[in-house]
Amino acid sequence: MKKDLPENIVEDIAMAVVLIGETPEVKNWTVYIINLKDTPIENVLISSKGYGEKDGKMVKTSVLRHFIGDLKAKSFSGVEAIDPEVFGLTNEYWLSYYIDGVIYDKKFIFLPESIVDEHLIHIPLVDKPGVMIR
Structure with missing residues (x-):
């Protein structure tokens, strides 16, 4: 049954944990979905959880579900704020969306201790430092 389904490959979509601001006492992080495609994606749904x-x-953290709706081409949307206390856990984001009535889905997994200063890059479109999985 599962073998009969088409393999819809997710391309040009990223999840990023982005440093949105910091003070000497605390760093503020937010998770974003980034649509790098030239086409919009529709009915975007993301579930998130942490474990380890x-x-x-x-x-285990609670499972949270986020309905983003439609996401324009070459744009991004905030998914959730994330506490640095959970960076030592595996943080999983399961994304599903539609293009022209066809469903796509993919898991993005940030491994424990992968969200660290040494891994920060410039996140496209968001224009801030962060860790991104494509």
């Missing part, structure tokens, strides 16, 4: 080991115990 912290202080020797297995932990």
Whole structure:
């Protein structure tokens, strides 16, 4: 059954954890979806969760669901604020959207400790530093 479904490959879509501001005491981060395509995407839905080991115990965050709606070509949208306390966990974002009535989906997984200053790059369209998965 699953083998009978077409393989709809997600291209030119990214998820990024972006540093939106900082003070000497705290850094503020937000997760964005970025549409690098020349076409809009429709009915964008993202579920997010964190899981892994912290202080020797297995932990899970709540599963959050975000309906973004339609996202224009070459644009981005904020998904959620993210607390640096969960950077030590695996942070998973499962994206689904439509183009011309065809559904696409992909998991974006930020591994533990991957959101660190050494991995920051310039995030296109958002124009701020962050960590991006394409």
